[in-house]
Amino acid sequence: MQAERQTILQCQKGSRDAFGEIVNRYMRRAYGAALAILGNRDDALDVSQEAFVKAYRAIRRFDARRPFYPWFYRILRNACFDWLRRRRNRPRPGLLMDIPDDRFRPDTLVDKDEIREVVWEGIGKLAEKDREIIVLRHFQHMSYREIAAALDIPEGTVMSRLFTARKRLRAELDGRISPEDG
Amino acid sequence: MECEKACLLLMGHLDGELDDRSRLDLEQHLEGCAACRREESAYRRLTAMTDSIGFIEPTETEWRAHWEAIYNRLERGVAWIFLSLGAVTLLLYGMWHLAADFLLDAAYPLILRLGVGFAAIGTIVLAVSVVRERIRLYPTDRYEEVEL
Structure with a gap:
């Protein structure tokens, strides 16, 4: 520091x-x-x-x-x-000349692995707000305090926003990943 | 504790962010609620998967190019300021002379001066508009080299 x-x-x-x-x-x-x-x-x-x-x-x-x-x-x-x-x-x-959307194509983001590809696809389908909080927690490994500071929201809101985002991600993955996976 | 609140607290529990009291309350609820235990298990799997998905990292060569691109952009930022200042100065100088030596000179026919004046204004507005659009689109225009 x-x-x-x-x-x-x-x-x-x-x-x-x-x-x-x-x-x-x-x-x-x-x-x-x-x-x-x-x-x-x-x-x-x-x-x-x-x-x-x-x-x-x-x-x-x-x-x-x-x-x-x-x-x-x-x-x-x-x-x-x-x-x-x-x-x-x-x-x-x-x-x-319409250009296809090339965002969140799992084959360009992760090495070949079915579960990872499905999770990336699921993350790609989330709303930007939900995706961002997943990113901060799971990719940036930020604590709730750091997330609150980064997003300028109260610390108490972080948990509820994470809950909403994870619930939506779970719904996206529902039926695509079996309970034994992961 | 209601199941709705327990599900919310599960997030903090899985992330290791609950204080002792909330954690004990939640654990007590989980002991007596099979539905919330199933939720805990599902979210635990979900967070483990999300934690481990990773991504393809750029190569070392790409990282080197990354810093070089940043360095170049920093340097070019200064160059653009000077270039813009120079261009604006020259433009003002040109406009001043066009106005003083030609547009306000009664020796030239009025119709000619009006024509040149309007054409000059139109050219300037068009040029500014095109440059502004190019600057605005440049960062997203990755298809400019596509040949049809």
Whole structure:
């Protein structure tokens, strides 16, 4: 934590090498979060890059006494949801050129494994809000306190939102995975 | 405790986030409620599966390219600011001269000056609109190299 603080202070003085250390430390985690929200490898890489660039530009406003990742995660999630919004609003080129949705294709996300593929598909079918809380808990391994801080919601709400999201995920997987699996 | 509340608390229980008192209350309820025990078992399987699904990681080469792309974008951000400032300065200079040396010069016929003036305004508006659209679409336009 102390070492990270020193690195952040160097970033705030304009050191790109120091920011490189931060990127190196968090890029895998950021990619995982973006992938689970966007469901596409190339998009996840692009958007996590964009989030790091935005974080660097805003780093002087960041309080270096606080942990970096929850702050960065808010930038990342905004970038992901902006991306999804832009994608939805993108003008369609026409019926003949309609581009198929390539998000949450399990074969591009996980090594061949039936259960993993089915779970990924299920996650892909969730609403963005439900998917995000699953991501934070299961991919980012955040505590309820960290999730509450990242989403700016009361800690007590985290449990109920997780319950709703898991219930919906369970319904998506119902009948596709037998009770003995997992 | 009602089953509805027990199901909610199950989440905290499975995630190791319950305080001692809630945990004891829940355990007591589970001992006497077969339906909630089945729910616990189902959610335990679900959380274990979700925890373990993982994803294909980018290769080391892709990670290196990832940082290089970020570094380039940081550098290019500064370049874009200077380029934009330069372009705006030149544009203002050009517009000033167009207005002073041509549009306001009565030596040229009025119809010609009006025509050139409207065409210049239209070109500027179109150029700004196209550039703005390209900037807005660039991050999502991964099909630009598709040949039909």
